[in-house]
Amino acid sequence: MTAQAAALVGLGMTPMSLKPGDTPLRLACEATRSALADAGLTHSDVDGLLVGSSQGVRPDRLGVAFAAQGGFSDLRLLEHVEIKGATTIAMIQRAQLALETGAARTVVCVFADAPLVAGKGAGSTYAHSGGRTGARGLERASGLLGSVPTYALLTNRWMHLNAGTAEDLCAVTTVTRDWALGNPDAVVRTPLDADGYFASPMIAEPLRRLDCARPVNGAVAVVVSNDPAVGHNVRLAVRGVGRDHPLRHRRAGRESWFGGGRRAVDDALAAAGMARSDLDTAQLYDPFSVVTLLLLDEYNLTGGVPAGEFVRSGGTAKGGALPTNTGGGQLSGFYLQGMTPLAEAMIQLRDQGGDRQVAGATTALVGGIGGRIDHHAAMILERTA
Amino acid sequence: MTAAQHAPDWLLDDGLAPDVNHDPLAPLYDGSARGELVLPFCGSCGRPLDLEQPVCDGCGSFECVWRAVEPAGTVHSATVMHRAEPGLVHADAPYPIIDVELTSGHRLIMTTLESTMLPPTIGAPVRIAFRILGGVAIPAAQPTAPSETEATS
Numbered sequence A: 001m002t003a004q005a006a007a008l009v010g011l012g013m014t015p016m017s018l019k020p021g022d023t024p025l026r027l028a029c030e031a032t033r034s035a036l037a038d039a040g041l042t043h044s045d046v047d048g049l050l051v052g053s054s055q056g057v058r059p060d061r062l063g064v065a066f067a068a069q070g071g072f073s074d075l076r077l078l079e080h081v082e083i084k085g086a087t088t089i090a091m092i093q094r095a096q097l098a099l100e101t102g103a104a105r106t107v108v109c110v111f112a113d114a115p116l117v118a119g120k121g122a123g124s125t126y127a128h129s130g131g132r133t134g135a136r137g138l139e140r141a142s143g144l145l146g147s148v149p150t151y152a153l154l155t156n157r158w159m160h161l162n163a164g165t166a167e168d169l170c171a172v173t174t175v176t177r178d179w180a181l182g183n184p185d186a187v188v189r190t191p192l193d194a195d196g197y198f199a200s201p202m203i204a205e206p207l208r209r210l211d212c213a214r215p216v217n218g219a220v221a222v223v224v225s226n227d228p229a230v231g232h233n234v235r236l237a238v239r240g241v242g243r244d245h246p247l248r249h250r251r252a253g254r255e256s257w258f259g260g261g262r263r264a265v266d267d268a269l270a271a272a273g274m275a276r277s278d279l280d281t282a283q284l285y286d287p288f289s290v291v292t293l294l295l296l297d298e299y300n301l302t303g304g305v306p307a308g309e310f311v312r313s314g315g316t317a318k319g320g321a322l323p324t325n326t327g328g329g330q331l332s333g334f335y336l337q338g339m340t341p342l343a344e345a346m347i348q349l350r351d352q353g354g355d356r357q358v359a360g361a362t363t364a365l366v367g368g369i370g371g372r373i374d375h376h377a378a379m380i381l382e383r384t385a
Numbered sequence B: 001m002t003a004a005q006h007a008p009d010w011l012l013d014d015g016l017a018p019d020v021n022h023d024p025l026a027p028l029y030d031g032s033a034r035g036e037l038v039l040p041f042c043g044s045c046g047r048p049l050d051l052e053q054p055v056c057d058g059c060g061s062f063e064c065v066w067r068a069v070e071p072a073g074t075v076h077s078a079t080v081m082h083r084a085e086p087g088l089v090h091a092d093a094p095y096p097i098i099d100v101e102l103t104s105g106h107r108l109i110m111t112t113l114e115s116t117m118l119p120p121t122i123g124a125p126v127r128i129a130f131r132i133l134g135g136v137a138i139p140a141a142q143p144t145a146p147s148e149t150e151a152t153s
Helices: A024-039 A085-099 A122-127 A134-140 A148-161 A166-180 A193-196 A262-272 A289-298 A307-312 A330-331 A338-349 B026-033
Strands: A007-013 A046-050 A077-080 A106-113 A202-204 A218-224 A234-243 A280-282 A363-370 A375-383 B037-042 B064-069 B071-082 B095-102 B107-110 B126-132 B137-141
Touching: A007 A024, A007 A338, A024 A106, A024 A218, A046 A085, A077 A085, A085 A106, A085 A218, A085 A234, A085 A338, A085 A363, A085 A375, A106 A330, A134 A289, A148 A202, A148 A289, A148 B071, A148 B095, A166 A193, A166 A289, A166 A307, A166 A330, A202 B071, A218 A338, A234 A262, A234 A338, A262 A363, A262 A375, A280 A338, A289 A307, A289 A363, A330 A338, A338 A363, A338 A375, B026 B037, B026 B064, B095 B126, B095 B137, B107 B137
Parallel strands: A046 A077, A046 A106, A280 A363
Antiparallel strands: A007 A218, A007 A234, A106 A218, A234 A375, A363 A375, B037 B064, B071 B095, B071 B126, B095 B107, B126 B137
């Protein structure tokens, strides 16, 4: 069975840049070249290509034209995968299914994004996107600009329901920054304490600038194969994937952001034949500090301890019960959507984490959320050799 | 285009005004212009629908009916936005954003009617009125407790 399991056999990352520069296409080319080299392959070995890109921010988002532009030969699988922040895991799952059915043998999954453009901050770029029509147009006409105020509403609701505090947000942010200090790829690597956190400018109460992810221009590519003769000498098997798309409506008397997600993790663990106690590390999708708290609860990763207390007592930190977002996450590492947690999981399971290595890590949970936490994806990876 | 006949909105630049004539929410804006809060329901089973939901999740009906509802609700969540995006926001102080649970069963995000209003707390009652942005009436919240509508005294 292990010989047939889909495995992640190549990883390529561009430098993560806080400055405008390369196009998504150029970044995707570089990440793909790096991933293929990591796997000991060339473009002509690839017969499956899955591309992912973020919605809306720029017109030249990466698409299936990358196949022709990126130096590939004839392909048997080619798709643009799009399910918002769950896209990365959806791509791996798509590749896994293709391998299992023989639809493809060697699949490259690549995500590239370049939201930072000259003359604008990242927040401004997002604030100016969204259009003037439909429900989003009405929200924008009501001052809900960019994604921060939406997540601020979510945060206050979450705090209301869970007795959460600003100290909980602070703990997530400072612990995540501590992890980033050990990650050379992290874009923010200055020590942060509580005083520094509370000095951070407020964006939308209670979210401060430091509660928000750091968008970058960059790309990550991953090679997926089930050929035991192919790839990096450390094989990372895809043990299980779970998805959950709770179709919540925005109605009075019910929650519209919470619930769901646990099934995705349950299903991924069931496929892997593992329990939560088998997980050595968790790499979650953390566009805002509150999301780490929310997901620790929803994924049931704290052994019943309230998420805020779990983080404040060091549960997600070095030496904690479940080292989480060990590269600094999207908050301090880099925001490249679902590729952020996936890349960090691969680095940890390959024992390449250097100063932030989780000793002996052989299993990892990778998470992805999309939209306003409307989409959940979970994946279990295990080092097999 | 001639100069706008209306006073500027207290919060946002007119450029953020919805393009009412080509908008799936046109019935809402038409109602707002009359001072009525108009929202979508399933024409078959009566379930309140999301703002852009052509098919009812309760009964599968394609019939969507927009009708006036009571302009009242309670606060689901609220925030105060400190970041004033240049070119979009011309308020010079942080502004409230409120997610309202309406008595009709819908949820709607809005700011307050006037700049001086503080954001109410979760669970607090609000009434819905309308502010004018670029000539378009937009639902806006008014705290129902009179004392809260006076920022200073």
